[in-house]
Amino acid sequence: MAQVEKRVPGTERIQTVEMRGITKRFPGVLANDKVDFDVRAGEVHALLGENGAGKSTLMKILYGMYAPDEGEILINDTHVEIHSPTDAIQYGIGMIHQHFMLVETLTVTENVALGLPSSRGLLTDLDAVSKRIRELAQVYGLQVDPNAYIWQLAVGQRQRVEIIKALYRGADLLILDEPTAVLTPQEVDEFFATIRQMVAEGHAIIFISHKLHEVLAISQRVTVLRDGKRVASRETAGCTKADLARMMVGREIRVMPEKPPAQVGDVMLELRQVQAQSDLGTAGLKGVSLQVYAGEILGLAGVSGNGQRELAQVVCGLRPITSGRVLLKNEDVTGMLPGELTKRMLAYIPEERMKDAMIQQFTVCENIILRDHNKPPYAQRGFLRHNIIGEYTDKLIQYFKVKTPSRDTQARHLSGGNIQKVVLARELSRQPRVLVAAQPTRGLDIGATEYVHNRLIEERQKGTAILLISEDLDEILALSDRIAVIYEGKIMGVVNRQEATAEQLGLLMAGVKEELTPA
């Protein structure tokens, strides 16, 4: 067997891992402030906190990716130095990153074998590796074809490969960084079954999350981080969602935004049998038909990579349509460029806000007028009118509560939440009739998420037709009036929010169609 059983002398299987007084400073940020954390064999210890609370930093220190400024790590009560992921792996620590560390053009087996010594010396021993993969898959319920290429696998399967990779390397402790973010509710159930199996086999699991119900469902203990400090560590049993939420954000939060009833008007955005290619040249959208009415939020649910990105780009004129039509307020706008759509009061909150919504090196002012920079009153005879632009920007900064040192600060210096506020300011201040919001709260903390949600609801009250694309099912359920589910470039069904359940949507997201009452 080619499995690595190399351990630093004196260490056997991991019984306890303890981090003591960990402090990590980045320029201008105290990411971890004297944090204590420990995990034992046979338990799931959840690490809970908002984005930027220091969860990932703490775990990257444990995995040898960052060096702590202060503090020490003990395995089985012995002090250890972990300088690199290789060290961590040798101590029996494995980490499943949020962004999978897989080579797409290699097979499952090749990915697992990569970097390991081979039993055949210089030659690869892929047959032996794939045999062992099947064994592991059997024990832990991680079904995956060892000979499949990674690019052929769905996200949930890729995650299984990551777990197999760690187990194959003899990991006793698995760090799971927001593992459920990419899964459907059904996949989450399967995944939890795997975790329970691993715990039963004596593995220790660290489960990083900001989803309260999952933490409650799977963990035995929970540690909450806030602003780099440990707020609390306690047994999960006996905690409630409200307790955890309060600890996490330091105040009461409203989990679900309240929403007045919809005042639905005419069809503002319509897609008729739209087909478009994906980046890889394969069929990305396979005949999508949708209607979005004024004054409603249509939520588009689906697992990542099922055509959401293509759909948003098609509507916003960023991706050519191979067949079908797009209509804005009954006008055929198929094939129109973004500039022409802008004139027709279409607004767009792109998924990749740092890349597609902003020019990072531009100031807040310049980003605010990106769409209208060549029109009066911001420009006259080709000259920008800085005073007017500045005053206008100041007004928006105030109204949209953007935290920025000044209007002349470059966008790249702003936090994710504030960048999103600038995007909202630019897009919403133009009083759009149709708004496409793609993953508008991804990567934002609870405060900023709440802000964005409220703005979207406000926009809905003004009568804007909103297409909300999100992979966060909770978000879809909280905001939408109707919910469409996309799977492999097709709409699986559209349901009214009142009639929708997470389970039913989960099935649709997994491509399982059942009888639904059409909305």
Place this chain on the structure above:
Amino acid sequence: MIEDLFSTTVLVGILASGIRLATPYLYAAIGETFGQRSGVLNLGVDGQMLLGAFAAFYVALTYQNLWLGILAAIIVGGLMGLAMAYVTVNLQAQQGISGIGFYLFGLGMSDLLFQKLLGTVETVRGFPSLYIPFLSDIPFLGDIFFRQNILVYLAYLLVPLAWFVMNKTTLGLKIRAVGENPEAADSLGVSVARVRYFSIILGGMLSGVAGASMSIALLNVFQQNMTSGLGFIAVALVYFGGWRPGGVLLGALLFSMVNALQLWIQVKGIQIPSDFAVMMPYVLTILVLVLAVQRVRPPSALTKPFERES
């Protein structure tokens, strides 16, 4: 005169010289394949070839030993590779630009050394033709394939060898992983820097041999810019070959056959301007690249420097 082309002697002659002319392309392009699969685009191939060609020629001439010449070309090419590796891996330079820099360095340096050390055009007695027993007696095929010099045979042996290393060894697995997703490889304890150093230096060595194959096996002279951009075609061949040794072989044969054909046209003095004849392989390069590039996807991390976050 065109009908001459269809006489067997002419055809055999063209095919045999096509097989022979593919030699430098093969060494250079197989070497470049390793570099690119590891994620590094080395545009300095032509410069490495020129320096290798000169080193081999000079050493072979001085010491009257061809294999010592090959060794010199390997060392010089390897050193050029080492420099390229330092600039791209450690200094994280923009690869396209630094590669052109290395090309110009090799072009100028080889000419300078030639002027200072030799000054006049001389010739060496290069590697002789090696008749493979029995096989070389097969009619036509023997002439085409089995009466070549040793460097030609080695070039063709390099193709399956490169395939084997790339696909059947742990080293090859690392090279492919590093060129596709260096973060993933790094997270598994694979040293991205070491793998890239290895691949670029190997590429440099093979480029050196490619140059040597011209100066002491095919042409047996050295002159300024004797490769006339052949190294760039080798880079193009890697794209054409879809980053696979077998594809590279196909491309190398295609180009060298066209080259052999145009040489024959020139010799025959067929009434098309010789400039057009000389252009043929280059025009073909562009055409083929336009068609080929849409076909396969390059290694994802090609030209991207890797830096571990900290």
